[in-house]
Amino acid sequence: MISLNNKILKVETSKIRQFNDYARAVGADVILTLGEPDFNTPDEISNEAIKALNEHQTKYGPTPGFLDLRKKICEYEKRMNDFDCTPDEIIITHGSTEALTSALFTMLNPEDEVIVPNPAYPMYRQMVEFMGGKIVTIDTTITNFQITKEQILNALTSKTKAIILTSPNNPTGAVLNDASYNAIYEALKGKDIYVICDDVYNQIIFENRKPSFVRYKDMKDKIIVCQSYSKSYAMPGWRCGYMIANQEFIKHASKIHQYMIVALNTFIQPAMIKALDYDSKDMVESYKERRDYIYKRLVDMGLEVKKPEGAFYIFPSIKKFHISSTDFCKRLTEKYKVAIIPGDCFEADDYIRLSYCVDFETIKTACDRLEQFIKTLGGK
Ligand SMILES: Cc1ncc(COP(=O)(O)O)c(C=O)c1O
Known part of the structure; x- marks a missing residue:
């Protein structure tokens, strides 16, 4: 191989996409990974x-x-x-x-x-x-x-x-x-x-x-x-x-x-x-309803989490479980078929990111399975 630019060799491809590809490859069927609106373009x-x-x-x-x-x-x-x-x-x-x-x-x-x-x-x-x-x-x-x-x-x-x-x-x-x-x-x-x-x-x-x-x-x-x-x-x-x-x-x-x-x-x-003349308020309202739901579910299952005020991501702490975010997300993917993103991808290993720009049913199933998973982890 003819040598390449030294700096390009150090550039990492998106860890978010890497994790998303891995989760699909191991058969995850509930996917809350990417930041992609579930709406069609109007x-x-x-x-x-x-x-x-x-x-x-x-x-x-x-x-x-x-x-x-x-x-x-x-x-x-x-x-x-x-x-x-x-x-x-x-x-x-x-x-x-x-x-x-x-x-x-x-x-x-x-x-x-x-x-x-x-x-x-x-x-x-x-x-x-x-x-x-x-x-x-x-x-x-x-x-x-x-x-x-x-x-x-x-x-x-x-x-x-x-x-x-x-x-x-x-x-x-x-x-x-x-x-x-x-x-x-x-x-x-x-x-x-x-x-x-x-x-x-x-x-x-x-x-x-x-x-x-x-x-x-x-x-x-x-x-x-x-x-x-x-x-x-x-x-x-x-x-x-x-x-x-x-x-x-x-x-x-x-x-x-x-x-x-x-x-x-x-x-x-x-x-x-x-x-630029389109008013996205219905989309925003819908993300807000999903935010309210997922936030309540995460709090109810005992996770420490700050209520998001915008975008369509939520970022609970998993610090109390004493495992790395990648381990956490891999185990959740492999055993419960739910794909979310390790906080490590954002240089915050004590956290996990769930993208809630997916339909309600998917969010609900993800929460049900996440709840079962964290019951197996203990942690306080
Ligand atoms: C914070 C942030 N900046 C920039 C982008 C890239 O946006 P675009 O699709 O316009 O390239 C994203 C996409 O997820 C993002 O989350």
Whole structure:
């Protein structure tokens, strides 16, 4: 084999997907692994893409995406988040994944540090390290999944380039409260540090939805929003999202975007415009009902768990059983055919993640079998 890039050899493929594949291979029939909405994309959104295809909108599009879509995003961000931006501060990306990757490529030099509150979505570490940067974690399991000013100050060094905020969070479902946001703002104010808002779940908040860090208007030039259509509009297979950043940052990020994907698929962009007028409140209401059910079941079976305030994940502690999260999940899969994700995948080995974006019957069966399993474990 001809030698490859040394850094790519160290990149791990998604442990979530690895566990999901393993669980299916050993015959799990109740699957609460992936963060994929069980809803279909609403027809009124899909029909816009079908219409565009029938009208042969299949040429190359402009690198940053169509102007009418970028204008619509400005209107949407103002309406939803009171966030002022202009079309030349936006790139239409291949999901939030591409927005995050392009943003990191654009800002990181070797040895630069990125602060990540843990538990966290695993791609952050893989991509930052691939680009030669370093992850500095903050342990939010000791602060109720919130963030204090002290934690940020302890994590800051002269090499800090950015912090990544994910609220609601994957895997915890926690929403950062005003105190956390103010603490982050106070700690970072006046410093040359980017705040990357991975806002993919910020429409799926069950009570008192508020804007993310974009609320701090005086920090606008340092804020990078990475947004997705996958979760809010049940469009994960469409692969669409966007990045918002200051114009100069966008100018440079556009180079990565251009050489990686040229431009987003043209015929899906009219559907992206339509989606921004779609109200996902029925989906959110349905996730909330499932959240209420699964939370109660987990509490009733004696698990220590924080009630999620958004997204569609719940993250109970298994610390009292004194086994690793991988052992726990493997035994549950092999004996009870229920697949959930070990907390180890999110650098939090005392926890397990259940995705409740599946139908009620599946959630109920999962809870029944999980309850039987933990009875065999003892623990206090
Ligand atoms: C926190 C977080 N960020 C980003 C993504 C990727 O989203 P997209 O489908 O837009 O690439 C996910 C997907 O699960 C996620 O959970």
